[in-house]
Amino acid sequence: MTDAKPPGHLRPARLEQVAGTSGTGRDTTGGAATGAGTGGAARPAREDGMATGVGTAGAKPQGAHARANPAAELGFSGDPHQRGDPGDSMLHAQRVWDASLATNRLDDAGVNVExxxxxxxxxxxxxGLLVDGWPGDVRDCVQSVMDHTDATVLALDLGNIDGAGDVLADLAxxxxxxxxxxxxxxxxHWREGTATWGESRTKLLRLDESDVHVLMDTSIALRGDALTPLVAAIAEGAVAAGWRGMEPSDGRPAGPGRVRALTGELMxxxxxxxxxxxxxxxNYGRNADLELSLGLRGELVVPDGSLPVERLSAHEVSPGYQERESRHNYDGVLRMLHAS
Incomplete structure (x- = not known):
């Protein structure tokens, strides 16, 4: 599969920060927040006389054992509908605060992801999934993608270890x-075979025709739509977005916001x-994901907020193999860091 045409629905990759620049802090794609609270627009007064704003959720209609006009006690104009003086700074601040709270509640309800x-x-x-055993985790991982996203799954079954390939066949x-x-x-390769991480991942990339390719481990599962915030960050201009960021020079966690590298668990x-x-x-994936990150031209981000992702289990390999191959991959990371 060749890349004959550019993705038609992605903005060009850009250099400035995607997440964490402006907005409410919940807008993972960056930029100014939309909706209530961005312009300080006042909400229309209710015609039934119900009060609006902070502390008024339990207010009763006028005439139902309520004070005639509590707005007058707070320095507002005192007119029957509590519209107040448009030039009153206190009233304006109250309305902006009310609108901001409304936006926050919408974000909390999942409207931002929608x-x-x-x-x-x-x-x-x-x-893209490399399946190397652990059939129970494979079932949970793939089912979670089916349940919480609209993405397709491209899976490479390496040797049907422990019947994991049979699980994939059933799901397909x-x-x-x-x-x-x-x-x-x-x-x-990491389970005494010949199929390496790099060549297997490359095959999946070349078989894919999508705009966005997601590297995912079968050791994790989605407990909600964790892909949409990642795809949204890329659509806004990032070259990659992931669940976790890392500082490649010393392995420290990084993010949210712009990062130098992403881990390959979900990227x-x-x-x-x-x-x-x-x-x-x-040969092996650990630290090869950091090398991939450093080879990308453009911005890498971790979206604000906690993504609904669960770690299922640790897919351990031989300690000697892990140490040797991880070290080999990290040498490549260091060479790239020195070259930059």
């Missing part, structure tokens, strides 16, 4: 329009950009 879904409805995304039969599986005889990337940056010679 807005991002609408904005990214034309951006295609696919989740249940969701034929959304799950595509390729079964290969080679077991993964969305512009597919066209990843094709030239993924380290195809990496």
């Amino acid at each position: 807005r991002q879904r609408v904005e990214t409805r034309d951006v295609t995304a696919a989740v 039969e249940r969701y034929p329009e959304r799950i595509t599986v390729w079964h290969v005889a080679e077991a993964p 969305a990337v512009r597919r066209s950009a990843a094709l030239g940056a993924l380290p195809e010679d990496a």
